[in-house]
Amino acid sequence: MSVCDTTTPKRPRWRAWLETDTPQSVRQASLQETWRKVLYFRSQPLGMIGLALLLLLLFVVVFAPLLATHNPIAQDLDARLLPPSAQYWLGTDHLGRDVYSRIVYGARTTLRIAVLVAIIVAPLGLVIGATAGYLGGIVDEILMRITDVFLAFPGLILALGFAAALGPGVDNAIIAIALTAWPPIARLARAEALTIRQADYIAAVRLQGASAARIIVRHVMPVCLPSVTVRVTLNMAGVILTAAGLGFLGLGAQPPWPEWGAMVAVGRQFMFDYPWVVAAPGLAIAAISLAFNLLGDALRDTLDPRIG
Amino acid sequence: MARFARRGLVGLVAALALTPPALAQTPPNMLVIGTDVGSIPTLDPAALNARTVSELVSNLYDRLVQIDPIELQTVQPMLAESWEVAPDGSKITMKMREGVTFASGNPFTAEDAAWSIRRVIKMGQVGSTDIAQWGFTPENVDDLVRAEDDTTLVIELPEKVSTDLVLYSLAGSSLGIIDSKEAMEHEANGDLAADWLRGNAAESGPFSLVEWRPNDLVITQRNDNYWGGQPAMERVLMRHIPESGNLRLQLEGASVDVGHYVGASDLEALAENPDIEIQNTPGFGFYYIALNQKDPDLSKPKVREAFQHVLDWQGLAKANMRFNGVPWQSIIPQGMAGAPQALEDHYDFDPEKARALLAEAGYPDGLKKRLYPASDAHLLNVESLQATARLAGIDLEVIPGQHVPDFRARDFDVYMGNSGGRLPDPFATATHYAYNPDNSDEARLSGYYMWRTAWDVPELTALTERSKRETNPEARAEIFAEMDKLYRESDPSLIVFFQRIDPYVLRANVEGYTGHPTWTTRWDEVTKN
Numbered sequence: 001m002s003v004c005d006t007t008t009p010k011r012p013r014w015r016a017w018l019e020t021d022t023p024q025s026v027r028q029a030s031l032q033e034t035w036r037k038v039l040y041f042r043s044q045p046l047g048m049i050g051l052a053l054l055l056l057l058l059f060v061v062v063f064a065p066l067l068a069t070h071n072p073i074a075q076d077l078d079a080r081l082l083p084p085s086a087q088y089w090l091g092t093d094h095l096g097r098d099v100y101s102r103i104v105y106g107a108r109t110t111l112r113i114a115v116l117v118a119i120i121v122a123p124l125g126l127v128i129g130a131t132a133g134y135l136g137g138i139v140d141e142i143l144m145r146i147t148d149v150f151l152a153f154p155g156l157i158l159a160l161g162f163a164a165a166l167g168p169g170v171d172n173a174i175i176a177i178a179l180t181a182w183p184p185i186a187r188l189a190r191a192e193a194l195t196i197r198q199a200d201y202i203a204a205v206r207l208q209g210a211s212a213a214r215i216i217v218r219h220v221m222p223v224c225l226p227s228v229t230v231r232v233t234l235n236m237a238g239v240i241l242t243a244a245g246l247g248f249l250g251l252g253a254q255p256p257w258p259e260w261g262a263m264v265a266v267g268r269q270f271m272f273d274y275p276w277v278v279a280a281p282g283l284a285i286a287a288i289s290l291a292f293n294l295l296g297d298a299l300r301d302t303l304d305p306r307i308g
Numbered sequence: 309m310a311r312f313a314r315r316g317l318v319g320l321v322a323a324l325a326l327t328p329p330a331l332a333q334t335p336p337n338m339l340v341i342g343t344d345v346g347s348i349p350t351l352d353p354a355a356l357n358a359r360t361v362s363e364l365v366s367n368l369y370d371r372l373v374q375i376d377p378i379e380l381q382t383v384q385p386m387l388a389e390s391w392e393v394a395p396d397g398s399k400i401t402m403k404m405r406e407g408v409t410f411a412s413g414n415p416f417t418a419e420d421a422a423w424s425i426r427r428v429i430k431m432g433q434v435g436s437t438d439i440a441q442w443g444f445t446p447e448n449v450d451d452l453v454r455a456e457d458d459t460t461l462v463i464e465l466p467e468k469v470s471t472d473l474v475l476y477s478l479a480g481s482s483l484g485i486i487d488s489k490e491a492m493e494h495e496a497n498g499d500l501a502a503d504w505l506r507g508n509a510a511e512s513g514p515f516s517l518v519e520w521r522p523n524d525l526v527i528t529q530r531n532d533n534y535w536g537g538q539p540a541m542e543r544v545l546m547r548h549i550p551e552s553g554n555l556r557l558q559l560e561g562a563s564v565d566v567g568h569y570v571g572a573s574d575l576e577a578l579a580e581n582p583d584i585e586i587q588n589t590p591g592f593g594f595y596y597i598a599l600n601q602k603d604p605d606l607s608k609p610k611v612r613e614a615f616q617h618v619l620d621w622q623g624l625a626k627a628n629m630r631f632n633g634v635p636w637q638s639i640i641p642q643g644m645a646g647a648p649q650a651l652e653d654h655y656d657f658d659p660e661k662a663r664a665l666l667a668e669a670g671y672p673d674g675l676k677k678r679l680y681p682a683s684d685a686h687l688l689n690v691e692s693l694q695a696t697a698r699l700a701g702i703d704l705e706v707i708p709g710q711h712v713p714d715f716r717a718r719d720f721d722v723y724m725g726n727s728g729g730r731l732p733d734p735f736a737t738a739t740h741y742a743y744n745p746d747n748s749d750e751a752r753l754s755g756y757y758m759w760r761t762a763w764d765v766p767e768l769t770a771l772t773e774r775s776k777r778e779t780n781p782e783a784r785a786e787i788f789a790e791m792d793k794l795y796r797e798s799d800p801s802l803i804v805f806f807q808r809i810d811p812y813v814l815r816a817n818v819e820g821y822t823g824h825p826t827w828t829t830r831w832d833e834v835t836k837n
Contacts, residue, residue, distance in 0.1 A: 075695040077623030081573075094573070094627070095692055168708060250684070250708045255691045266688075270573045272553060 037302050047298020053291035060107045070098035072105040073256040081274045091276040094266065099280050102258035106281065109252075109259045110288065113174055113243040114236050120178040122232050125185025130220045132186070133193025135212065144190065150183040159242050163251040170259075173252045177242050181235055188231050192224040226303040234296035237289035244285050260285050333562045336836050337542040339818070342555045342564035345548035346523045352505040353424075353484040354431040357730065359810070360568065362481040362827035364526060364546060367515045369484025372402060372421060372461070373475055377822045377829075380732040381644070383475045387416065387485055387512065388461070393471045397779055400471060402461040408535045410487035411511035418455035420512075423488040425453045425463070425478075427500050435482030437755070438731055441739075441776075442474055443467040470779045476731045481828050485512045514539045514832035524548050530832075539832040540820075559584060559813055565836070566821055567813035572688075575631040575811055583816050588631065589823035591808035592641050592736055593727035595633050597693065599801045600720050601762040606677070610669035612799040614662040615722075616655040618697040621805045623657075628688040633726075633806030638792050639741040640734045642807055645781065646788025647734070654796060655803065662700035674701025680711040682725030690724050716754035718762055726808055727757060730826045734788045735775050741802050742768040742791055763801035767794060 011019075023029040041047055060067060069089065076096035084091045090099040132143040150158070162176035196202060197220070205215055246252040247261025255262070260281040267278030334340045348361040353369055356362065372388040375381075385391075388402040408416040428436045429449040443466035444452060452464040465474065477483065487510035494504035501510075509517040514536060515528040526546040530539040547564065549555040552571035556578060558564040570578065578584045597615055599606040606612065625635050637654050640647035666674060681690040687708060694704045704722060714720050729736040740757045747764040754760060758768070771791040778784045812823035820833035 073695060073698075075692060077620055077627050077692070080627055094688060095695065254708065255687075255706045256694055269552065269571050272556070273573065273577050 041298055041302045044298045044301065046294045047302075050291040050294030050296075050298065053287060054295060057107055057111060057288060057291070060104055061111045064104050064108055068098075068101035068104045070101040072097060072101040072258050081270060081277065083274075084276055090280045091274070093263070093277050094270060099263075099277060102263060103260070103280055103284050106253075106258040106260045106263065106284070109170060109257065110240060110243065110285075113170065113177065113252075114239055114292075116174045117178050117181060117239045118232050118236065120174070121181045121185060121235070122228060124178075125182040126189050126221055126224060126228055127216075128182070129186035129189025129191075130193045130216050130224055133190035134197050134216050134220050136194075136197070140190075143186070147183045147186050150180065151187075153180075155180045155238065156242055156245055159246060160249065160251070163246050168251045168254060170253045173243060173246045176246070176251075177239055180242075181239060184235070185228055185231055188227055189221075189224040192227055193220050196220060196223050230296055230300040230303060233292060233299055236292035236296070240285065240289050240292065334565055337540070339541045339544045339566065339821075339831060339834055339836070340564050341544065341546045341566045341568065342549040342558055343546055343568040344550050345526055345546055346550060348520075348522070348526070350506045351509055351517065351520065352431075352433075352435075352502060353482045353486070354428040354435040355433040355502070355506070356482060357434045357437065359728070359827045360546070362730070363824075363829045364528075365484055366481045366513070366824075366828035367528065367544070367831050368509045368511045368513045368517060369481075369486060370512045370514075371479055371481070371483050371485060371828075373479050374828065375476065375479045375732055375824075375826055377824045380825060381472070383472070383479065386479075387421065391475075397468065397471055398465050400463045400465070400474065401456075402463070404459040404461060405535065406459060408512075409533060410490065411516045411531050412487050412490045414487055414489050416485070416487075416512060417458040418461040419458070420488045421461050421485050422453050422455045424486045425483065426450060427486070428482055429453075430500065431502060435480075438477040438480050438736075439474075439483065442469045442477070468777045470735075470776065470784070472779075473731065473733055473735060473776065476733055479828070480730050480826065486510050487512060514830070515544060518543075534832065536832060540835045541831060544831050544834075559815065562815060565815045565818050568810075570811065570813050572628050572631055575813070578813055579631075585814045585816050585818075586631065587812040587814060587823045589810045589812060589825055590634075590642065591810050591825055592729035592732065593740075593808040594636065594639070594737070594804040595629070595689070595726045595806040595808065596724070596757075597803045597805070598715065598720070598723040598725070598757070598761050599803075600718060600722070601764075601801050602718060603677075603721055605671070605675055606721065606801075608669045609799045610665050611671070611675070612801060612803075614665035614669070614700065614702070615697075616799070616803055617658045617662040617665070618700045618702060619655070619693050619803075619805055620657045620696045621655070624689060624692055625806070628692070629806055631809065631811045633809050635805065636807035637796075637804055639737050639795055639804055640788050640792050641737060644732075644734045644788075645785040646790075646792060648792070655805065657696070659696060659699035662697075662702070666701060671701075674703060676703040676705070677721040679704040679706050680714060680720045680723045681706070681708065682712050682715065682723070683710050684708070686724050686726070693724060715760050718749070718760060726806075728808060732826060735772070738772045738775060738788070738791060741800070741804070742795055743772040745769055757802055761801035765794075765798055768798075 018032055018035045023032055079092055079096040080094055082088055082092045088098050093099055128143050132140040158180045159176045162179055163173055166172035166175060202215060202219060205219055243252060244261030247259040248265040252261055253259030263281035264278050270277050343360050347358055350356060351365060353365050356365060370387045372386060373383050374386045376384055387405050387408065389405045391400055391402040393400050404418045404421065410416060426449045429440060429444045430446045432446065448466055452466060454462055456462055490510035491501040491505060495501045496503055507520060514531055514534045516531055518527040518529045520526045525548065528544045530542055532538055549558060552574050555567045555570055556574040559567050560581065575586060579586055599612055599615060601607040621635055635651050636642060637652060638648050679690055679694060681687050690706055694706055697704050711720065711723065715723050715725065727740050742758060743756050744758040744764055746753060747759065747762060768791060771787055775784055775787045778787060810823060814821055817836050819835045823829050
């Protein structure tokens with residue numbers, strides 16, 4: 001590269017386009033808005049740490065077979081409960097399985113639960129909340145009383161009940177957690193919907209003859225989306241802890257496949273003498289929960305309408 | 309108001325700060341046993357057969373005879389001073405110990421003994437399992453078991469059976485002799501005081517019940533005028549410490565003297581501690597893999613044989629099973645009549661051999677089955693089997709949970725559990741593993757493990773029947789040896805890998821506590837120094 005080129009570093013053209021004071025189109029203006037949010041988010045170090053941890057998790061999940069040093073389910077009873085070493089980076093468990101490899105593969109279970117719960121919960125809560133908030137009246141009453149019933153139980157207990165009734169297994173754990181995680185989101189979406197149902201632009205759409213369904217989907221739900229996103233992200237920490245709790249109680253992933261909560265449960269017996277068996281999965285759970293919390297916090301600040 | 313609240317808060321904080329630490333040395337005249345009190349459903353001897361409660365009840369009630377904790381097939385006198393067996397083996401006449409009083413002060417007579425035995429039979433609950441095998445029924449027991457006078461008890465046998473077996477069953481904790489006068493004062497609606505005895509006791513033994521708080525604590529106090537001499541321990545406490553790690557810390561801190569049910573990993577650590585002694589008490593039961601013979605795949609002999617070679621039992625013997633079992637592959641417990649002299653290694657761990665056997669049976673691509681542990685305590689063994697069976701091409705899906713009811717209902721594919729028994733005779737294990745008089749579902753003989761696996765070998769059942777009637781010790785040993793051989797050669801549905809061990813963890817200063825294989829460990833000889 002030649003030297004004379006860069007006396008003042010030139011901003012790339014796309015950046016200039018994004019940061020110009022005079023947007024030429026609606027699309028440019030809205031992209032500029034998004035860009036400002038991205039910049040704001042990048043200025044929050046804790047949020048970036050959370051994001052980095054989650055990207056690391058994603059990386060681990062995708063490349064688990066390459067990252068693992070051992071077969072996560074192969075046992076070697078002669079090499080049980082070994083401390084961390086060059087061969088076994090995080091030691092071995094009670095059946096001589098490599099703890100590091102099990103954590104790497106366990107990340108798949110954890111991320112799978114978190115993502116699937118989010119995919120189930122966010123639309124469900126959004127639809128129920130937005131419908132109740134927009135339509136009001138008897139629909140609101142019915143939907144919100146159902147929500148109240150679910151909110152009346154502690155989340156973990158309810159999830160435990162569902163998981164026990166459905167039978168142990170990851171899929172059932174996902175359903176059980178999703179069933180307990182949607183009510184707060186519905187509540188939030190309803191509150192947002194209530195504040196905008198009387199807005200002029202809604203009235204305008206209605207006067208143009210849009211159906212209730214169209215208004216809810218096209219005009220109410222998008223407004224609820226930012227706060228729901230924040231809420232779901234913050235919830236993820238709870239979801240992971242609940243999943244680990246179910247795994248701990250034997251209602252999550254089934255042996256021999258590793259799951260962090262189940263690893264803690266088994267490692268607990270060996271905690272005094274072989275702390276790494278329980279410490280490693282415990283730290284993994286803590287780190288990922290923290291990452292979701294940090295990310296959620298940063299997102300909340302970023303999506304706050306007063307900022308930007 | 310605020311001032312009161314603040315003062316209250318300060319007081320609370322002070323109280324919390326000043327609470328003495330939970331760990332404190334046990335007093336020299338008190339024995340504290342850390343165990344699982346939650347498993348005690350009742351104190352009624354006639355209604356129990358589990359380990360913790362058997363030990364407790366064995367110290368509340370004396371029995372007519374007792375079994376030596378070391379010489380297991382030696383019957384020693386207890387409340388019966390001596391006994392005579394009729395030459396034809398149809399009758400046992402027992403002479404009662406004189407001058408014995410119950411904790412209530414009532415004198416002990418042969419009538420109390422007869423009443424207690426009849427009661428167990430009439431109640432017909434789990435406590436009667438051992439003794440009812442000899443043909444006693446609620447209808448005939450009044451005639452067959454009777455007091456001739458205050459010191460003579462006659463037990464007539466309804467069918468021909470080895471009288472040693474009868475004596476062993478009389479030594480069981482369910483046959484504790486109850487103070488019948490005291491108990492009958494609390495009888496309601498002809499229930500033989502069942503309701504009262506569930507939470508109270510009419511003691512004949514060295515200790516009396518002071519308090520039983522379910523899921524918390526059992527307190528017993530010595531009987532000062534116990535006929536066998538005053539126990540050294542004034543009180544014995546059984547504390548509910550279900551968490552193994554907690555129990556270990558309390559044993560190390562000397563706030564518990566004896567620990568039951570310490571987990572394998574904690575036992576490994578305690579074994580290194582010079583202040584701790586671990587007693588490995590052999591039990592009359594085995595750890596096994598059970599294969600449901602109602603399953604068309606598992607009922608093929610070659611498949612059953614394949615399962616003999618898929619458990620890394622040598623590895624497990626060094627790991628999870630180090631303190632819970634010794635490798636053993638015979639259904640006759642070690643050291644008993646007809647048992648092999650030493651471990652015979654028939655079931656070597658060889659996944660390749662298992663794979664070849666499966667191919668011979670018509671499953672070259674392996675098998676897929678569900679695997680049920682008896683309880684969470686078996687989960688480690690189950691996980692190990694799952695991993696090693698995979699090497700032989702057997703894909704086992706583990707279904708965690710408590711699956712004893714499924715096992716009893718024949719609702720399983722492959723199952724891992726353990727058995728236990730209270731009769732110190734191979735007959736007891738034979739009834740578990742080699743006895744199935746009616747293999748139909750309707751028979752519901754769920755007491756017999758062989759029925760549970762739906763495996764029917766009439767020759768084994770006949771041998772078990774013979775061993776019950778045979779009185780000549782040498783002939784019995786031959787029967788059991790033959791049974792064991794036949795069992796193994798038939799590629800059994802219940803594959804035995806370990807003989808059970810019950811580890812008792814003791815502080816080194818505790819003397820005279822000898823874990824009893826029939827769960828009748830006594831506390832009256834215990835001393836501390």
